[in-house]
Amino acid sequence: MIGDDYFELRSRIGTDLLALAAALREAGGGAESAAIIDNLIASLKEPFVFVVVGEVNVGKSSFLNALFGQDFSTTGVMPTTDKILFFKHGQEHQIVPVTPTLDEVQAPVDFLRDFHIVDTPGTNSIENEHQQITERFVPIADLVIFVFSAMNPWGASAWQFLEKVHREWMRHVVFVLQQCDLRSPEEIHVITDYMGQLTRQRFGRDFPLFPVSAKKAFLARNAGIDHERLLKDSGFDALQQHISGIVSHHTARLNKLAGTVRLARQILDHMREHFAVAVQNARRKTTVLQELLTEREIQVDRTLKKILPAFDATERDYHESVMRVAGLASDALATRKAFQRQPAGNNEASEPRQQSLDHRLFQELQHRTGDRWRQVGLVLEEDVHQFERYLYAQGRGTVFPADVSMPVYAYDDGESELRRRFGTHVDSSLRRFVIGLKLDEDIEPGIEKARRTASWMRRLALPVLLATGLCGWLDGWEGAGISAGAGVLLLAVVYLLTQIRLNSARNAILEKLEQSSVTLRDMLAKQVAEDVTAIFGKFLGTLDPAQAGAAQLLQEQSTHAARLQQLAHSFDALDQQVQARVAARATA
Secondary structure (H helix, E strand, C coil), rough: CCCCCHHHHHHHHHHHHHHHHHHHCCCCCHHHHHHHHHHHHEEEECCCCEEEECCCCCCHHHHHHHHCCHHHHCCCCCCCCCCCEEECCCCCCEEEEEECCCEEEEEECHHHHEEEEEEECCCCCCHHHHHHHHHCCCCCCCCEEEECCCCCCCCCCHHHHHHCCCHHHCCCCCCCEEHHHHHCCHHHHHHHHHHHHHHHHHHCCCCCCCCCHHHHHHHHHHHHCCCHHHHHHCCCHHHHHHHHHCCCCCCHHHHHHHHHHHHHHHHHHHHHHHHHHHHHHHHHHHHHHHHHHHHHHHHHHHHHHHHHHHHHHHHHHHHHHHHHHHHHHHHCCCHHHHHHHCCCCCCCCCCCCCHHHHHHHHHHHHHHHHHHHHHHHHHHHHHHHHHHHHHHHHEEECCEEECCCCCCCCCCCCCHHHHHHHHHHHHHHHHHHHHHCCCEEEEHHHHHHHHHHHHHHHHHHHHHHHHHHHHHHHHHHHHHHHHHHHHHHHHHHHHHHHHHHHHHHHHHHHHHHHHHHHHHHHHHHHHHHHHHHHHHCCHHHHHHHHHHHHHHHHHHHHHHHHHHHHHHHHHHHHHHHHHHHHHHHHHH
16 A cells, blocks of 8 residues: 555554543643644544646546556546546545535545545646646645656647646656556657656656556456566556655655654653652652551550550559458458348348448449549540641641641530540449459358358257256266367357358458459450540541542552653654654655
């Protein structure tokens, strides 16, 4: 195909322009830049204009059929008229009159996408149209093809028409000597020599001259028989190479390609600068957010370390409370309680029950630790506010708008919601801890065992008295004394067993209280850690989405930047190719 390398280069430039336009739109680029790219894409599609001139019956139609491999006459594309015909691509065959002497012919022929053909009537048919052809089409033509018949190349009208072509435009003129198959090679050689002499005499220059046979070329393209020989004999190879050279090295078109690449590269460089700044800002935002998240974790640890002394002091207070409660446990397990008689069918003590050990221990802990944990709540609240101020200061312009106001806190004597919730959670932990000890439940089994043992005192008293009386009656005072001593000894054993059971219950309670201090510390530490983490966790509702958004933005911006970098490399390669062709054309 004619000019394949040029159209391949143009296609690559168009592809990169489309990619640049897509990148510009995806990035929300300026409407002005997008319009410029669209105009560049549209201008790239501007077809080459070929003007075909010649007398009637010199074989112009056959020449065009052979050159482009399309039979105009049989497809109805080439109407028989004496008008100027301007051929361009269209979705269907149609002829649109433009002026009384000019028709636009649209046809669904692929090569008309890249080439517009101006087919003129015979130069010897309508003389008044010559001026319109000369003034309207020749100046814009990329190539003017003068077709002469090998049977009569000396028609005056064609040479007179050439006389009217401006000297500056003659550089686009090519001579085609058609119907060479009707002459011998010697005759063709003589004719071409004479035409060369004639052009040098009349115009002071040579024109590229190509003897061709459109008939053989058309057969070579379509018959498929003896293709190589027919194409060589037709002379179209040299003509096509020449036309391809004109298309591929057309100075104005190459300069246009170069200008298109330069302008696109300027827009691309501007976009790359924009995305370089955007990527840098996105990275900075990601870094700031990561630093804020890290600082939040550090602040949680810092606050927890501040609270550590409160755990130590609470543990000491607990030991003191345990001593107070241990005394109550001793009272509840006193010896007299074991020897008190229980009303029938009632397991409760006859005297009013003392205050619950669980409740008393909880009261003691609240009394001793309440103020301390309220102070811890104040410390926690101040740390939260301090971190929030730090967050606003460091996150201005990234997490928050640049003009965001720093939060201001007014402290008063009232209890804030944060401190109230924190204090409630601490009290709840203390309550759960004390209830979990089940001190009251441990007293009842102990006192019950002691009572069962002590009940033997009442059961043995009468038998001891009877045994003493009987021994006194039988053995006198000596027997009575021995019996009484043995009875007292037995009662003493019962009393000691009762004391042992009471002491065992008291010791079990004291041991549980002593060992539970570790449990209390762990429970409080877990609760406080959960509260502190949850309180500072509210900032994650701001930081996590912001970090995810920043990461996504960084990914998108980096992808755009990488895409633009690839386009820049591609445009550089295209620019080098275009410049190489421009330089080759300048030295030709």
